[in-house]
Amino acid sequence: MKGAEILVKALQHEGVKILFGYPGGSVLPLFDVLYDEGLRFILVRHEQGAAHAADGYARASGSVGVCIATSGPGATNLVTGLATAYMDSIPVVAITGQVATHLIGNDAFQEVDTTGITRPITKHNFLVKDVKELGRTVSEAFHIARTGRPGPVLIDLPSDVQRADGEPFAPGEPVAIRSYRPNYEGHPLQIQRAARLLSDARKPLVLAGGGVILANASDALRECVDTLGIPVTSTLMGLGAMPSDHPLFLGMLGMHGTVYANKAVQECDVLLAVGARFDDRVTGKISEFAPRAKIIHIDIDPTSLEKNVRVDVPIVGDAGRILPELIARATPPAAEEWRKLIAEWKRKYPLTYDANGGLKPQFVIQTISCMTDGEAIVCTEVGQNQMWTAQYFAFKKPRTLITSGGLGTMGFGFPAAIGAQLAFPDRTVFDIAGDGSIQMNIQELATAVCNRLPVKIIILNNCCLGMVRQWQQLFYKRRYSYTCFDGAQPDFVKLAEAYGAVGYRADTPESFEKALASALKEREKPVLIDCRVACEENVFPMVPAGASLHEMMEGLA
């Protein structure tokens, strides 16, 4: 059996049904096998699209996403996608072609040191030089990608290894790597200490991160919150772990978090962080973060503990296993006063915007949330579109917000939406975009059209790079250096139509509602709605970079 066939058999053995990729010289043997095999192959229009689509597929489904690219430029085009997946701990396996083994190191045509380039942005990577190791390597790659703290794994496969004859793929014993044994069970004593802290708290708060979703621990989290009566806030990556309409849910914290979430963090006496890594966008000024709180931190990755904030009770392990034990050992704290105070804050400082003055981006998000009953899968790009989505879409379920949190990759949302739509053909999938970020991977319209994917692209078109512009307005004396796209903006409706998609334009609340209603009915083609939103609109509240969470700006004076 040829190496390429072994690879495909091994992928099938791992349960892979769909691949995203782009062909090229050094993966020709592999593509020759894919021509016959029953795997669905999604031909993207740029390798970056393949990496993001595999990532979106993984985030939506919880299964490993797989992408394929050729050597050299194919591999380097995957890099942003791999870094995106790495920062957000998403299980992706990338397979890259490499020049033949005898050419490696010779600066051959389309040769780059792929394992070298991707070393710091993958959980692990492999260069397979011997066909005998191929089957085992694939098993290990999937094992590493999906266990412990998940992450992307890359397999670099020289073209001669793809052509070489090897033993037919036979599924071996379960993978056991002596140097890799993630710890899932929390330390019982630490759990006991955490339970005692929580039981004795007067102002407890839960901080839910993306790890809750990755661990499929959303139900456990909700039970913890309900049983112990503890209010809960969430990072961007944790949105969806708690239903937005839950009375104890405070929305997102951090730079663009709600006033009440940030107040709660600064006031709480015990903070239970679950699967969150205390990113600077979450903590603000680290020395003044949660100044009154004892911090309990549950995380599968020991390096996340004590990395950014001091932690009183670190617990290494899987949130889904630890939370039930914590619930069993803790008693509901006497936090009536605290819950009352928080409810009052929620009434007093709601998220608001001025609804007058044209089509407002916040209105667009709220309307989508309303008309889909919060059930849609919502991908975002990065910038204002992402923050408004986080603030105004009422997420109900885990794995419905798909966004590049750690790396903040513009151009992520649309290909990710393609991946999510392929994971769930019958669900409604949105990409909430800006006019800047949609142009970073707009070529994937061809992929969506040719695979009949009814992804809905909502462009919050303000003719500028809104978030950067917002910072220039607030912190750089309104010197709008290269953030305006005036005069050079494509006609997005015509562009959609040119690709064979459906395009609408909306410049009033009424026209948007109408366009959205039509878009929601479309089941065959991607729909793009070019929303001409109010250009001056900014994302508030806001904690300036480096300030502490209680120093919020609530709007322009």
Add this chain to the structure above:
Amino acid sequence: MAGDDRQNRHIITVTVENRFGVLARIAGLFSARGYNIDSLCVAESEDPSISRMTIVVRGEERILDQIYKQLNKLIDVIKVLDITSEEHIERELVLAKVNAQNVASRQEIMQLVNIFRAKIIDIGKKTLTVEVVGSGAKVRAILELLRPFGIKEIARTGRIAINREFGRQ
């Protein structure tokens, strides 16, 4: 300053899979996160499939804790041990090419070498090459004493370390 250095200095032994790319992963970890390495030694261990590294690093407790955990996180790393606080033996090998153009210097250097139980392993017209094996303190001391003669070149292995069978009770 030397005193401070020794206070924050940690000797970490790392056993890793003996594969290509592992050293790059470790080096990359240190450079990407801005950790400083004093020395790094790596070679095959008693098991040919495993390499053993001895890394000498300096930093505050929190940084060291992160280094320890980040090393453990690498897939190819089998075991990380900070042996600084355990009973252990450390050695470094140094080859130093020292100016020795007259008989007096040569004799004096040879005396030093004897006292430190070092060796002279090469003699030329202008230089002597000295081999010193020892702990950090011994190596520092002999190099200090050789410096006045003029050290032309030094090659050092960096420290290796191993813990004692009869360590702390």
